Amino acid sequence: MVRLALAVILVATPAMADTFGGFSGVDKPYLINQDRVCTPLPVANNAATGTPKCEKAPANALASLSIKAGTEQSGDKATFAATASGKTLTVTKKDGSPVVAWDAPDPIGKVVAVYASQYEDRVAVAYTTRRLGKEVTDVVAFELVKTTGRSIDSTMTPTPGTHAPAAPTPAPAVDDPKVASALADARKSPKAIAGWNKVLAIDPDHAEALYRVAQIELGARHKAESLAALEKLAASKRGDAIEWLVDARFDASFAALRAEPKYRAAVGLDRPAQTTYERAMGFGGQWEQTGTSCDKAEVKLQMMRDRSFKLRVKTVCEGHIADLPFHGTWRIDGDELVLAFPTSGQKTSVKDETSCKFERSGDEDGLRCKLDRDLEFVVLPTRR
Numbered sequence: 001m002v003r004l005a006l007a008v009i010l011v012a013t014p015a016m017a018d019t020f021g022g023f024s025g026v027d028k029p030y031l032i033n034q035d036r037v038c039t040p041l042p043v044a045n046n047a048a049t050g051t052p053k054c055e056k057a058p059a060n061a062l063a064s065l066s067i068k069a070g071t072e073q074s075g076d077k078a079t080f081a082a083t084a085s086g087k088t089l090t091v092t093k094k095d096g097s098p099v100v101a102w103d104a105p106d107p108i109g110k111v112v113a114v115y116a117s118q119y120e121d122r123v124a125v126a127y128t129t130r131r132l133g134k135e136v137t138d139v140v141a142f143e144l145v146k147t148t149g150r151s152i153d154s155t156m157t158p159t160p161g162t163h164a165p166a167a168p169t170p171a172p173a174v175d176d177p178k179v180a181s182a183l184a185d186a187r188k189s190p191k192a193i194a195g196w197n198k199v200l201a202i203d204p205d206h207a208e209a210l211y212r213v214a215q216i217e218l219g220a221r222h223k224a225e226s227l228a229a230l231e232k233l234a235a236s237k238r239g240d241a242i243e244w245l246v247d248a249r250f251d252a253s254f255a256a257l258r259a260e261p262k263y264r265a266a267v268g269l270d271r272p273a274q275t276t277y278e279r280a281m282g283f284g285g286q287w288e289q290t291g292t293s294c295d296k297a298e299v300k301l302q303m304m305r306d307r308s309f310k311l312r313v314k315t316v317c318e319g320h321i322a323d324l325p326f327h328g329t330w331r332i333d334g335d336e337l338v339l340a341f342p343t344s345g346q347k348t349s350v351k352d353e354t355s356c357k358f359e360r361s362g363d364e365d366g367l368r369c370k371l372d373r374d375l376e377f378v379v380l381p382t383r384r
Contacts, residue, residue, distance in 0.1 A: 070115030084108035287379035
């Protein structure tokens with residue numbers, strides 16, 4: 001009877017296939033299927049142990065995680081690859097260098113797919129194994145670099161609850177007439193390296209020229225030259241250098257370098273923000289607060305490099321919906337941000353401005369803004 005009951009169970013139980021649902025854009029978890037939220041395993045010395053902790057999450061909790069689809073690692077543009085032998089799963093970079101080795105609870109059949117997060121700070125692997133006589137699909141993810149932008153290395157982890165104030169961003173240098181003329185010519189043919197080299201011949205530390213040279217060199221498959229230009233840009237004292245370095249974190253033309261330690265060090269992906277600009281724009285300039293019915297507004301703040309912003313505040317309560325769009329300009333004032341809300345036909349003044357202050361929210365920055373007596377919010381960065 002026991003054997004018969006077990007046989008019935010095995011026949012009636014279909015092969016379960018877990019599906020990778022994406023990475024959180026505001027925190028470290030990842031999604032399995034439609035509602036299981038899991039914590040990735042930390043990596044130390046290219047190894048990880050244990051199994052991910054997962055739990056079912058309600059819809060409001062899922063919404064607050066801002067799940068973003070991962071990038072499947074396949075083809076020439078893949079950064080990571082994974083192989084399995086026995087119970088051991090091994091993730092490597094494209095060049096074969098080790099990333100993480102992990103032992104699964106049961107023997108692994110094959111690797112189904114590999115996914116990377118936007119910043120390539122997390123990687124997930126779907127693989128098959130056998131359970132109760134059936135082939136099933138499991139998903140495991142690893143935290144390669146802390147989602148706050150710091151290395152797993154404990155020597156780089158700040159004391160909890162503390163954050164060194166970011167230095168104000170210095171004003172960019174004003175180009176002299178010769179540089180301005182060469183720059184105008186280079187911008188007419190932005191993909192021609194000769195024009196940008198002409199700018200650098202006059203001004204060797206020109207931030208935009210170094211950035212463009214790095215782009216063009218990498219496009220020509222000159223990786224060493226591209227990295228050298230980015231490292232020189234990182235060493236620049238020019239006020240706008242950090243702006244170009246932050247741009248390089250998201251520019252698709254640098255995707256092939258995302259896993260390169262020299263690239264990550266140059267653009268600052270694995271260190272805390274060092275300037276107010278970097279705190280504001282370091283993850284792409286997109287911030288949000290998850291709303292709750294009749295309690296807290298849903299807020300989305302997008303700041304652009306040209307110092308403009310878009311703000312949307314949405315409240316929902318007992319069937320009543322208020323969706324208010326705003327726009328304006330932003331500027332840095334010491335270690336704070338100032339949002340200016342223009343009034344049509346009038347000159348913007350101090351009365352049209354509100355200050356936003358950085359504050360710690362868990363292990364990352366939050367931005368608290370008070371628009372008026374009845375509207376205050378704390379937005380968190382959304383990783384682009």
